Amino acid sequence: MDEVSKTGYREWESELATIAPELLEELGEKREPEKGLPPLAGAEGGVTMRFAPNPNGPPTLGSARGIIVNSEYVRRYNGRFILRFDDTDPKTKPPLPDAYTWYLEDCRWLGAEPDEVIIASDRLEIYYDHARELIEKGGGYVCSCSQSEFKEYRDKGEPCPHREESTGENLDRWREMLGGAVEAGRAVLRVKTDMGHRNPAIRDWVAFRIVDTPHPRPEIGDRYRVWPLLDFESAVEDHLLKITHIIRGKDLIDSENRQRYIYRYFNWEYPRTLHWGRVKIHEFGRLSTSEIGAAIRRGRYTGWDDPRLPTIRSLRRRGIQREALRRFFIGLGVNETDIELSMENIYGENRKIVDRTARRYFFTPNPVRVRIKDAPPTVAKPLLHPPETRRGHRTIPVKNEVMISREDAEKLKNNELLRLKDLYNIRITKINKVIEAEYTKGEIDIIREKKCRIIHWAPPDGIRVEVLTVKGRESGIGEPGIAESIGRVVQFERYGFVRIDSMKDGIVTAYFAHR
RNA sequence: GCUCCGAUAGUGUAGCGGCCAAUCAUUUCGGCCUUUCGAGCCGAAGACUCGGGUUCAAAUCCCGAUCGGAGCACCA
Numbered sequence: 001m002d003e004v005s006k007t008g009y010r011e012w013e014s015e016l017a018t019i020a021p022e023l024l025e026e027l028g029e030k031r032e033p034e035k036g037l038p039p040l041a042g043a044e045g046g047v048t049m050r051f052a053p054n055p056n057g058p059p060t061l062g063s064a065r066g067i068i069v070n071s072e073y074v075r076r077y078n079g080r081f082i083l084r085f086d087d088t089d090p091k092t093k094p095p096l097p098d099a100y101t102w103y104l105e106d107c108r109w110l111g112a113e114p115d116e117v118i119i120a121s122d123r124l125e126i127y128y129d130h131a132r133e134l135i136e137k138g139g140g141y142v143c144s145c146s147q148s149e150f151k152e153y154r155d156k157g158e159p160c161p162h163r164e165e166s167t168g169e170n171l172d173r174w175r176e177m178l179g180g181a182v183e184a185g186r187a188v189l190r191v192k193t194d195m196g197h198r199n200p201a202i203r204d205w206v207a208f209r210i211v212d213t214p215h216p217r218p219e220i221g222d223r224y225r226v227w228p229l230l231d232f233e234s235a236v237e238d239h240l241l242k243i244t245h246i247i248r249g250k251d252l253i254d255s256e257n258r259q260r261y262i263y264r265y266f267n268w269e270y271p272r273t274l275h276w277g278r279v280k281i282h283e284f285g286r287l288s289t290s291e292i293g294a295a296i297r298r299g300r301y302t303g304w305d306d307p308r309l310p311t312i313r314s315l316r317r318r319g320i321q322r323e324a325l326r327r328f329f330i331g332l333g334v335n336e337t338d339i340e341l342s343m344e345n346i347y348g349e350n351r352k353i354v355d356r357t358a359r360r361y362f363f364t365p366n367p368v369r370v371r372i373k374d375a376p377p378t379v380a381k382p383l384l385h386p387p388e389t390r391r392g393h394r395t396i397p398v399k400n401e402v403m404i405s406r407e408d409a410e411k412l413k414n415n416e417l418l419r420l421k422d423l424y425n426i427r428i429t430k431i432n433k434v435i436e437a438e439y440t441k442g443e444i445d446i447i448r449e450k451k452c453r454i455i456h457w458a459p460p461d462g463i464r465v466e467v468l469t470v471k472g473r474e475s476g477i478g479e480p481g482i483a484e485s486i487g488r489v490v491q492f493e494r495y496g497f498v499r500i501d502s503m504k505d506g507i508v509t510a511y512f513a514h515r
Numbered sequence: 516g517c518u519c520c521g522a523u524a525g526u527g528u529a530g531c532g533g534c535c536a537a538u539c540a541u542u543u544c545g546g547c548c549u550u551u552c553g554a555g556c557c558g559a560a561g562a563c564u565c566g567g568g569u570u571c572a573a574a575u576c577c578c579g580a581u582c583g584g585a586g587c588a589c590c591a
Contacts, residue, residue, distance in 0.1 A: 038529095054591050092590050147589065154587085155517095188589050199518040201587040209589035230591050253519065254586050277521075277584070331540070333528070337521055338584050341541095345527065348541055355554050362551095387554065421550055444550050454550055493551045515553080 037330055040073055040245055042272050047079030048244050051107075051114075052086045052234065055099035057289035059106045061310045062279060068329045070247060071112035082241055083107055083114035086234060087121045088227050090215040093290065095121075097216055102304075106312040110322050118241065120233050121220050127228045128178065130236050130266075131189055131208060135170045139265035140207060142173035144187045154203045157196045163204070177210065178226055184210040191232070193261045201254045202261075207232035235259035239268045250275040250336050277338035283470065284310040284343075307468045307511050319489035319499030319513040324350035347514035354489050354497055354513070359384050361394070361485070362421075362456045363465055363492035365476035367403035370457070372426055373438040375400040382422035394481045398423060402457040403477045409435060411453075419447045419454045421493070456493045467498060469512035482508055489513065 040047065049070045053063055074081040083103065087095040100119070107114055134140040143150065143162040153160045165173075177187050189208040197203050206229055214222040228236075234255070238246065256273055263270045292309060295301055305313040315325070328346050332339070360382065380396040383389060402420060412418075412435065416428045425447060430436035447454060458477045465478040478492070485500045486508075492498055498510040 052591090056591085086591065089590060092588095151588095185589070197518095199587075201518070203587095206589050211589085227589095229589075234591095249585090249591095250520070251585055252591085255591095257519090275520085275585095282526090328527095331528070335521090335528085336584090339527065341526060345541055351553075358553090360551075360553090382550085386549075386551085419550070423550095447550080456551070491551080491553065493553080495551090497553085 037069065037072060037076070037333060040077065040272075042244070043073075043077045043079075046244065047074055047077040048082065048242050049074050049079065049247070050082040050084050050238070050241060050243055051112075052084040052237075052248075053103060054086050054089070054093055055095045055103055056093050057096060057293055057311075058099055058102040058304045059312045060289065061281065061284075061312070061315070063103075063106075064110060064312055064325050065276070065279065065329045065332070066247070067107055067110050067112045068326050069334065071107075071110075072326070072330055073245070073247075079244070080115045081112060082116045082118060082243070084118040084237060084241070085120055086230060087119065087215075087217070088230070088233050089211075090227065091211050091213040094213070094216050096293075097218070102313065106316075109312070109316060110325065116241075118237065120228075120237065121215055121217055121224075123237075124224050124227075126240070127208075127233060127236060128226070131228075131232075132171065132174065134191070134207075134262070134265055135174055135189075136167060137265050138167060139192050139261070140174075140189055141165055141170045141192060142177060142187050143190045143204075146185075153195070154200055157200075157203070159195050159204075163190075163192065163195075177208070180225065182210060184212045184225070186210070191258070191261055193258070199254065199257065202257050205229075205231060205258050231255050231258045232262065235262040238271055239263070239266070243271045245272045245274065247274040247276065247334060250277055274334050275336050276334050277336050280338070280340045281310060282340065282342045308470050317499065317501065318511040319354065319497060320346065320350050321353045321489075323353055343514070351497065351514065355491070356387075357385075358489050358491045358497060359485055360386065360491050360493050361479055361482050362396075362458050363467075363476055363478040363482070363495055364403045364405040364456070364458045365467070365474045365495070366406035367458065367477045368406050368409040368435060369460060370402050370404055370409075370426075370435045370437055372400050372402070373429070373436065375424075375426075375439040378423070380423045394479065396459055396462075396479050396481075398459055401460050403460055403462070404435075404455055404457050405476065408455045416452075417447070417450065418452050419444065420457045421454050423457065425452075463508055464506065465508045465510055467492075467510045467512050474512075478508065482510075 051066045051070050053059070059067065071081045073079070085095070085100060085103070104117065131140060141162055143160060145153070145160050145162065150160060173187065174189060176182055177189070187210065188206045190204045191207050193202055193204055195203050208226050208228050210225055211227050212225060215224070253275055260270055292301070296303060301309060304311050305317050307314055307318055324346055327349050377399050380398055381393045382396070383393045385391045412428050412431055414428055414431060417425060417440065419425045425440045425442050426437040427440050428435065428437050458479050460477070462477045463480050463482055465476055465482060467474045482490070482500060483503055486503055487500065489497060489499045496515040497513040499513060501509045501511050503509070
């Protein structure tokens with residue numbers, strides 16, 4: 001062995017060839033790179049996963065990651081996907097009744113139809129039963145310390161007086177809590193963990209508290225006033241639903257340590273867990289659902305599908321395809337690093353998908369009129385989809401005036417020769433409020449030769465179009481055919497991809513997707 | 516402060532002791548093609564946070580530093 005160590009890799013290799021050729025073969029094997037998500041450890045016995053949001057707003061880009069990655073694993077291993085609403089806080093993060101439906105809609109739209117939908121607020125009795133059982137096992141106690149009192153005990157790592165009470169006493173006090181005799185804030189049910197745990201976050205955490213605020217779901221309302229906290233509810237549900245793998249934000253890592261105490265008391269097996277870091281998107285920053293909700297109420301946004309918001313419904317309205325989101329998030333994988341990324345990545349995926357089918361149209365934002373001398377009346381026939389000529393063309397009748405975008409108009413020079421795309425060549429004769437030009441004979445070859453510009457245009461009697469973008473609203477004139485593409489994602493040539501949303505009073509509204 | 520994590524091109528991501536003078540995508544820049552500043556094709560640019568150690572061999576293992584993040588709630 002000493003002899004081998006002194007020599008280099010090459011020698012080492014040839015030496016190996018003489019003593020153990022079968023090992024050398026192993027050395028030469030190429031490792032296959034994994035496409036998409038890495039395999040899930042422990043998936044052999046079947047996979048059940050859940051996505052567990054608090055429905056206090058519609059799903060956002062962040063939720064999409066959870067929905068897509070969880071459901072993708074389930075799909076790959078032929079398992080079960082559960083959508084579970086963790087809606088057990090009627091007070092500080094009150095659920096929004098509409099959001100339950102929104103989650104279901106958006107899951108479906110993303111191609112993640114849940115096999116089962118669970119609503120925690122329907123299952124309080126189950127949690128109460130488990131709480132009682134926990135107390136009976138000596139794993140829980142009713143604590144009437146105030147928050148600050150308990151904080152002192154926790155910081156010192158010492159038990160509070162209630163910790164030592166008998167099981168019978170605790171059961172009585174638990175029944176009192178449930179019975180409504182105790183004021184909100186005067187008692188909680190704690191899980192007995194370890195007051196000396198090195199991580200204070202783990203020490204005797206709260207499992208249930210009393211909340212007087214009614215639950216926003218009308219069918220629940222004020223039926224209950226003792227509510228479990230996430231760690232208790234989630235711990236019990238994950239077991240009951242036979243969840244095998246959990247993927248969640250790394251902010252919940254300590255949660256797992258807390259929940260493991262419950263699993264220990266009940267002798268359950270904890271699911272495998274994976275965590276991901278925080279995602280920050282340049283274009284949107286960090287917006288919490290509750291902040292967005294408040295901004296909508298203030299009128300800062302038009303609603304949850306405002307194109308400036310990172311909600312799934314907004315992206316959908318803008319024409320972002322589910323497949324773009326799926327590819328994107330599957331490519332991101334599951335990683336504990338916090339990431340900061342740009343929407344460009346998603347737009348790039350979307351562009352590839354949408355370009356294959358999007359019809360092309362002319363749209364001139366902030367239009368400026370161009371009067372063309374000696375222009376013969378004609379009909380322009382640009383292709384509907386240039387890569388596929390057999391899809392036919394649009395027809396745009398033109399007299400002797402067109403509109404061009406202000407951006408193009410500002411770049412014009414006197415006497416400039418240019419081409420109106422798919423129409424004819426013109427020469428600029430006068431730049432004014434109305435631009436004057438003259439019709440010039442000659443085809444595209446002249447333009448190419450002289451490297452002149454080709455710009456798009458719209459007929460003055462075209463259709464009025466309002467485009468809603470992330471930055472604001474832009475209005476202009478588009479070719480009439482746009483009205484035939486309502487609901488479709490199209491490309492406004494030299495402008496970008498938009499989804500034609502609707503038409504009202506002869507005005508088309510489009511949502512801007514990306515360039 | 517205490518308890519945990521993490522660090523690969525501008526942005527993401529693969530790799531997890533010899534196939535790595537490091538993958539793929541996006542980005543940026545050239546060129547071709549095209550009656551779009553779109554798409555496509557070709558080419559180029561660009562990274563293992565730093566310092567020690569272990570080893571014949573380190574992006575990969577260990578220790579430390581730096582930077583970043585999460586938790587320490589009767590929120591999820």
